[in-house]
Amino acid sequence: MKQQLTRIEMVMADVKEKIATVTYMPGSRLPSVRAAANSYGFSPSTIMEAYERLQIEGVIYSRPGAGFYVAESIAPLSLTESGHNLDRTIDPLWVSRQSLEPSNNVLKPGCGWLPPEWLFEEGMRRGLRHVARGDATVISEYATPLGLPPLRQLLTRRMAGLGIDAQPSQVVLTESGTQAIDLILRFLLTAGDTVVVDDPCYFNFRALLRAHRVKVIGVPYTPNGPDAEAFVATLNKHKPRLYITNAAIHNPTGATLSPSTAYQVLQLAQAAGLYIIEDDIFADFEVKPAPRLAALDGLSRVFYIGSFSKTLSASLRCGYIAAPNEWVESLLDLKVATGFGGDQLAAAVVLSALTDSGYRKHMNTIHTRLARARNQTLPKLAKLGIVPWLIPQAGMFLWCRLPDNNSATQLANNCLSQGVVLAPGNAFSQSKNAENFMRFNVAQAADARIYEVLADALN
Structure with missing residues (x-):
């Protein structure tokens, strides 16, 4: 400690x-x-x-x-957060690194992905075999700047199903969802700009923004989306350039954006000249479609991004950006400058897996397994006095309040020493007001030892 x-x-x-x-x-x-x-x-x-x-x-x-x-000289960038009584347990990069460390003995209910055995392994293997037998240029040459045309065409068809009208020429393939966000941040921001995030939000949003040396302001998140009154006050006071949020299933809360809140956010953004990054990485986990800001906005001020590391494979990295027409060329220049050619092999395998006849069945199975895991996890947590902020309609996350007088940071430290990696609330909170919250991944929460360790560590 x-x-x-x-x-x-x-x-x-x-x-x-x-x-x-x-x-x-x-x-x-x-x-x-x-x-x-x-x-x-x-x-x-x-x-x-x-x-x-x-x-x-x-x-x-x-x-x-x-x-x-x-001092006038700028110190070397450190991405490690500092602050009052900081323990690295609430540092976004620390949480990520602990979750990524390989260990057969460590349980990870705090991580943000499915267990390997839940992923579309057979479809990915078929995709690898299909690509290996196909055009040799796919496994030997750089990709075109925009990326593999058939995958971009497929992505526009998938977006159309969500009401997003995009042309393949507006879709830029990236190495991951994280790279997609990073490219947009490089394009839109300069040091000292202000960016709005949800509070709480996906912790790597905050880590990425720190790398860009910008000012980050959190807006409280409600079960229906960002608090509209706080959003207005933030726009008026701080004049931010960008807002980053999740579409469909919010990370970490599991909440869903309501239509009325979506319209409010867009109206406010248009009036304030605010750009939006809408991260839809959990799109395929959705059971009932939620409104997309990119659909309501017509890809005017909204950059829509996604990837497939949560449903297909975290090993073959492939993401994408659907961008307003006038910004595509500039994004392509940045993509070439920072990464040159994209990963054509990964894109081809992802295309094969997504068009595999078994993918829809695979995702239906995931929906069922997650619902079952959620129903099994909730009573186990309830016995320990850990209650959900809301019960989500879909997805893998439960945003939970701990019993009174328990610190999520201290709890995470104590459980880590017993081989259980947790995700304490303040890792997600810009205002650091979530010390009594913890995010649990129901897909990673089946092992009984998790609850034994939690019971011992709770006050």
């Missing part, structure tokens, strides 16, 4: 975080000692000591009679 920070260290960590996320710009003046003391609730001597230590480290400098200022 990481040692608790002193008050001086807490102030230093907070200042460094604000500099790293460009909340404090190079050359800008820090709050006065008295103002900072009032803000933190600490004594002026504590603030002065923190500022002096930061000055020694070269993070800030003083101007006699004028105060303290952020």
Whole structure:
């Protein structure tokens, strides 16, 4: 367990975080000692000591009679979050790394994917054999900038089923959903821009945004979508350039965007000149279709993205962007500049698997298995006093409140030492107000040892 920070260290960590996320710009003046003391609730001597230590480290400098200022040189980027009493258990990258570590003895109800045996293994094997027997250029040459034409055509047909009108020329294949988001962030943002995320949201959104040195503002998420009143206040106060959210099944809450909230969000975005990234990675887990912002918007201000790592394979990476027409060429330039040719082999295998006659049956089976797993997991958690924020219609996630006086961060640390990886709430929360929440993956929660370890670790 990481040692608790002193008050001086807490102030230093907070200042460094604000500099790293460009909340404090190079050359800008820090709050006065008295103002900072009032803000933190600490004594002026504590603030002065923190500022002096930061000055020694070269993070800030003083101007006699004028105060303290952020150093002009930009420090090397660190993606590790810092903050008050931070434990790395709530760091998005830490959670991802623990989930990705290979171990046969570790249980992972905190991870964000299906067990390997649930995936479309036979379809992927058939796809690999089909591609191996086909055109040799697919396994030997770079892909075209847009990517494999038949897959892009298939994706537009799938989008049409969701009401999204896109042409194959508007679809850019990427190496993953994460790369799709990264390309759009590179295209739209400069350091210091403001981006809105749901609070809570998928933790890697926040990690990616940190890498782009932008300011991130969280808007509370409700069972019907982002809180409209808070969304308006954020747009008016912070003038953000971009909003990132999930379509269909929200991560981590499992909530579904309502039609009325979707219309409100789009009207507000259009009035404010706000762009939107709509991540639909869980589209095929959906049982009842939810509204898509990209469909209502007509791909005007919305960038629609997806991938297939959750349903087909996390090993063969393939994602896509459906973009407004006028931005496709610029995205292609960025794609070539940062990755040159795409993964044509992965795209061809994904195409074969998606058009396999067994894929629809496979997903129907997944829907049934997830519903069964959800029904089995809920009472096991209830016995421990862990209750869902809502019971989702579909998907693998339960966003749950812990019994009173339990810290999700502490619980995750204690369970990790017993070989159980959890996903504590504040890893998903920009405001760090989800310390009493935990995300559980019902597909990874069948083992009885998980509940034994939880029972021992809970207060």
